[in-house]
Amino acid sequence: MASFSIDDVRAIVHRLFIATEEASLRKEDEQKSREVAALVSRLARIRKGAHLVDAAAGKASVGLVAAELLPLGRLTVLERDARRVEACRAAQARVERSLPIDIRHADVADDAAWPASPDAVVALHACGPAADLVIDQAIRSRARFVFVVPCCYGDAIPFAARARAVVAEMSFVADDLIRQRMRASLIDMERKLRLEAAGYETELTELVGATVTPHNLLFCGRWTGTAVRIDRAKARLAALRGV
Numbered sequence: 001m002a003s004f005s006i007d008d009v010r011a012i013v014h015r016l017f018i019a020t021e022e023a024s025l026r027k028e029d030e031q032k033s034r035e036v037a038a039l040v041s042r043l044a045r046i047r048k049g050a051h052l053v054d055a056a057a058g059k060a061s062v063g064l065v066a067a068e069l070l071p072l073g074r075l076t077v078l079e080r081d082a083r084r085v086e087a088c089r090a091a092q093a094r095v096e097r098s099l100p101i102d103i104r105h106a107d108v109a110d111d112a113a114w115p116a117s118p119d120a121v122v123a124l125h126a127c128g129p130a131a132d133l134v135i136d137q138a139i140r141s142r143a144r145f146v147f148v149v150p151c152c153y154g155d156a157i158p159f160a161a162r163a164r165a166v167v168a169e170m171s172f173v174a175d176d177l178i179r180q181r182m183r184a185s186l187i188d189m190e191r192k193l194r195l196e197a198a199g200y201e202t203e204l205t206e207l208v209g210a211t212v213t214p215h216n217l218l219f220c221g222r223w224t225g226t227a228v229r230i231d232r233a234k235a236r237l238a239a240l241r242g243v
């Protein structure tokens with residue numbers, strides 16, 4: 001795996017997102033630089049000239065730093081918050097590499113916002129159900145690679161109610177914190193199986209240490225379309241969903 005140093009990324013984050021020369025990175029920018037360095041190092045496996053989608057992008061720090069460090073051919077950014085879209089556009093103007101960058105003010109739930117067959121979809125800290133939407137849309141748009149780091153685990157997540165019911169059946173699990181962690185793990189299990197049932201080979205790793213962010217679980221998916229894996233995942237998914 002190629003790896004980019006935190007210093008490489010910090011310098012780009014400063015140039016793109018910090019308006020003045022003198023101002024130093026804030027604590028949250030330092031943290032973001034660590035996450036982005038780790039994620040862009042993972043993204044380095046995609047082909048030269050690749051089309052990358054940064055979904056639920058915020059200011060698009062992942063997509064824009066990737067555009068500077070990797071030989072991407074095209075970048076599409078999807079973000080629903082107008083102020084963050086504005087911040088993306090301001091940062092886009094400071095990108096030094098020349099490539100088409102399409103920043104779309106859109107909800108990731110909107111099929112029309114998604115380009116067809118991108119090489120890779122990345123979503124860092126896609127909050128709650130946004131992580132599920134990104135997974136579903138990456139599958140629907142036939143992305144070859146998927147890199148998703150989910151964020152919070154609230155009741156708006158489609159599988160949350162079923163996860164709650166499964167854990168509730170285990171009457172021997174009495175501790176609230178352990179129940180909460182088990183629910184989150186079941187939600188992530190369902191996400192992994194959903195990717196595998198759609199033909200992706202998946203790998204789960206911790207993107208950065210939990211001291212950088214507790215939301216550090218990275219789902220990497222690569223489309224292979226392997227029938228055996230698909231069938232096995234569909235059976236496990238049905239069991240998990242209780243159908």
Ligand SMILES: C[S@@+](CC[C@H](N)C(=O)[O-])C[C@H]1O[C@@H](n2cnc3c(N)ncnc32)[C@H](O)[C@@H]1O
Pocket residue numbers: 032055056057058059060061078079080081084106107108109123124125126127130133151
């Ligand atoms: C926690 S922030 C992460 C932003 C960025 N990926 C990062 O790591 O810096 C989550 C972002 O997802 C956006 N978001 C949440 N749900 C969305 C949706 N359904 N469609 C598009 N953007 C969404 C929010 O507006 C917010 O900018």
